[in-house]
Amino acid sequence: MSKRKAETVEIPVDPSDVLEFTNLGAGNEVGRSCHIIQFKGKTVMLDAGVHPAYTGLAALPFYDEFDLSTVDVLLISHFHLDHAASLPYVMQKTNFRGRVFMTHPTKAIYKWLLSDFVRVSNVGPDDQLYEEKDLLASYEKIETIDYHSTVIVDGIKITPYHAGHVLGAAMFFIEIAGVKILFTGDYSREEDRHLNVAEVPPEKPDIMITESTYGTAAHQPREEKENRLTHLIHSTLRRGGRALLPVFALGRAQELLLILEEYWTNHPELHSVPIYYASSLARKCMAVYQTYINMMNDNIRRKFREGQEKGEGRNPFIFKHIQSLRSLERFEDVGPCVMLASPGMLQNGVSRELLERWCPDPRNSLLVTGYSVEGTMAKHILNEPPEIQSLSGQALPRRMQVEELSFAAHVDGRQNQEFIHAIGARHIILVHGEQNNMGRLKSNLMSHYKGNDQVKIYNPRNCEPLQLPFRSDKIAKTIGSLATKPPANGVILSGVLVQKDFGMSVMAAEDLREFSGLVTSIVVEKQRVRFGAGVSLLVFHLEQMFGAVRKELDEEKRPMFKVMDTVTIRCVEEYELEIEWVGNVMNDSIADAVLAILLGVESSPASVKLTNQSCSHSHYPSHANVTPALRLERVLMFLEAQFGEWLTSTDVGCNIVVDDHKASVNLETLEVECGFEPLRSRIKAVLERAVGTVAPFARFEEESDRDDEEVKEEDEDTR
Structure with a gap:
């Protein structure tokens, strides 16, 4: 018995059913986050950051590789520079014409943070990304969105959820033509002193775009990290040293301030040691933290409520033991102290100046509490080099103690994988991670889903499009009066098909105004x-x-x-x-x-x-002087051409029989007798054409002048 080899027929994919994802930044790297989603003619852009290791135009995502004029919506996950700092450039210096959304706290901090970024950027005028006026112009165009509220823009549904990374950070749940996408941005699943943890959305997405900053590395438990931090700081102060904590001006800095405020409150012996927060930006933005208490976790809201009930009116972000330091010119550098200074990567600014000033003294400590990107001073000094180079080019000895404590509000490998499993997406796209870290996380995920062909994991590089096919059935809902009674079997439903974005509805014409806002008119x-x-x-x-x-x-x-x-x-x-x-x-x-x-x-x-034919009260030519034989000869030619063998001649005409339907034709009177109307009408039409063609073209001599006059009068009347 022979066996036939089975053949696999591959059905071509409709290009409109392919979702395309492209990294313009943060593909196998940390920094300049920017991602593009294209599907069904809609384009969503996620974040617009800069790379902290570069300056000027080199720090931008690869905007030249994409036509930004096609972007419908740009979503900013949070206010950190690597996610938001190139937004004014996009809005003012490119052909971008879309709408921009972020949460209320993000917008409140965005203006001050980027204003400080413009001020401290160490680049020449030719390499400056934008000016203060560009920032202000872009600020006016930004729209805000609340957590758990849904906004629809040209058929694109957007819902933000708490991300837990910094105040105002959001994960965005996006739906385009039925395909659901979750973009986590930077997120945290660890409970801290003031932020809500990242939420699991109530709907299951088809695609999950998630950060992979720490790869598979595990964080130290929060209590242990806090104890180690306060122990290192206390030890530094006992030996008469200064503790430098480089931080981003906003974000984890506020969590560290809450930890130090509580520790100083519980240790009266430290009340004489000052804690400085060196950032004029932080002083301006601290009011934002004092305002958006309702967007923080239960711990902060409880403390605020208890303060109000006791009549103290105390806000958790109004500190007793922490001083705001506007500039180093007002800083008296004498004796032990704790200094939180920005920026967190030690590339420039107050934190870099204090590092160069304090690094030769072994009594001092540098505590790196955030994530350090490759190519930055923070990453370099973690290797404890014997000397570092100052911004002026001078080699400085490095004798101060260097310690790393990860207070960065990113998920570690275990938390990230648990969250990915809880989300349950079929397509997992890894972004925002160094190549090695991202590769290790991808390997772990592939091992976990081994044997499950439904789940795919991707880690595309920058500017390498990732194409994901999504086939979908088009379903129209019946609404209005048509939906009151279900149609019976075999009954055709008649109505107006209305398509708005990607949703289709069938309704009666009289329901158009009520259910679609449309009106009908007759032209x-x-x-x-x-x-x-x-x-x-x-x-x-x-x-x-x-x-x-x-x-x-x-x-x-x-x-x-x-x-x-x-x-x-x-x-x-x-x-x-x-x-x-x-x-x-x-x-x-x-x-x-x-x-x-x-x-x-x-x-x-x-x-x-x-x-040219004589006519009296009829447009048919007269046959008075034409013999029946001649008439029969001329007209039968047309009838035979139409009916062939179905036609038989008679003395005065002919008979035509088609499918048991008989018709009799009298060629003298041109009358047709037939009980079947379609056949009678057909024969009549053929006769009219035949008579008009075969009749004599010349006027008959016996027609009187009176007849000519009647024809003339009739023509004038008809005109």
């Missing part, structure tokens, strides 16, 4: 044409094309003809006809055909033949 179209031929020719040519033409009189008793109950023809003036119809696809086609006929009547050969 009556009119057109006038010059027409010099008679009415008989007009009717003759219309009947040849459309069959029966109904003749009526209008309100002014003028002749009016109705073609297919659709197009009305009126004789409005001498040598002028008016054509009127209700505009729609079908009626427009009929009207076009009518116009074509009217414009060709006067030059038609049939018209020439008809107008």
Whole structure:
């Protein structure tokens, strides 16, 4: 028994069913986060950051590789520079024309944070990304969105959820044409002193775009980290040193301030040691933290509520033991102290200046509490080099103690994988991670989902498009009066199909205004044409094309003809006809055909033949002087061509039998007798064409001048 090899037929994928994802930044790297989603003609852009290891144009995502004018929506996950700092450039320096959304706290901090970024950027005027005026102009165009609220922009549904990374950080749940996407941005699942943890959305997405900053590395438990931090700081102060904590101006810095405030409160012996927060930006933005208590976790809200109940009116972000330091010019560098200074990567600013000042003293400590990107001073000094290079190019000895404590509010490997499993997406895209860290996380995930062909993991590089096919059925919902009674079997449902973005509904025409906001209107179209031929020719040519033409009189008793109950023809003036119809696809086609006929009547050969034949009260040629034999010979030729073997001759005419339907034709009177109307009408039409063609073209001599005068008068009347 022979076996046939099975063949696999691959069904081609419709290009419109392919979702394309592209990293313009943060693909196998940390920094300049920017991602593009394209599907069904819609484009969503996620974040617009800069790379902390580069300056000027080199720090931007690869915007030149994509047409930003096609972006419909740009979503900013949080205010950190690597996620938001190039937004003014995009909005003011490119052809971007889309809408921008972020949460209320993010927008409140965005303006001050980027204003400080413009001020401290160490680049020349030719390499400056944007100016303060560009920042202010972009700020006015930004729209805010609340957690758990849904905004629909051109069919793109957007819902933000708590991300737990910094105040205002959001994960965005996006839906385009039924495909659901979750973009986590930077997120944290660890409970801390003031932020809500990242939420698991109530819906399961098809695609999850998640950070992979720490790869598979595990964080130290929060209590242990806090104990180690306070122990290192206390030890530094006991030996008379200074503790430098480089931090981002906003974000984890506020968590560290809460930890130190609590520790100082519980240790009176430290009350004489100052804690400085060196950032004019932080002083401006601290009011934002004091305002958005309602967007923080239960711990902060409880403390605030207890303070209000006790009549203290104390806000958790109004500190007793921490001083705001606007600039180093006001800092008296004498004795032990704790200094939180930005920026967190030690590239420039106050933190870099203090590092260069304090690094030669072994009593001092540098505590790196955030994530350090490759190429930055923070990453370099973690290797404890014997010396570092100052911004002026001078080699400085490095004797201070260097410690790393990860207070960065990113998930570690275990938390990230648990969250990915809880989300349950079929497509997992890893972004925002160094190549090695991201590769290790991808390997772990692939091992976990081994044998499950439904789950795919991707880690695309920058500017390498990732294409994911999504086939979807188009379903239309019946609403309004049509939905009150379900249709019976075999009954065709008739209504208006309304498509808005990617949703389709079927409704009755009278429900359009209520359910879709649309209104209906009837467009009556009119057109006038010059027409010099008679009415008989007009009717003759219309009947040849459309069959029966109904003749009526209008309100002014003028002749009016109705073609297919659709197009009305009126004789409005001498040598002028008016054509009127209700505009729609079908009626427009009929009207076009009518116009074509009217414009060709006067030059038609049939018209020439008809107008050269004697006629009295009829447009058919007279047969008075033509013998029956000759008439039979001429007309039967046409009938035979139409009906062939179904035709049999008689003395005065012929019989035609088609499918048991019999018709008798009298060639003397041109009458057709038949009980089957379609056959009778068909024979009648053939006879009319035959008679008009084969009859003599010359006028008969015996026709009197009176007859000619009657024809002339009739023509004048019909005009």
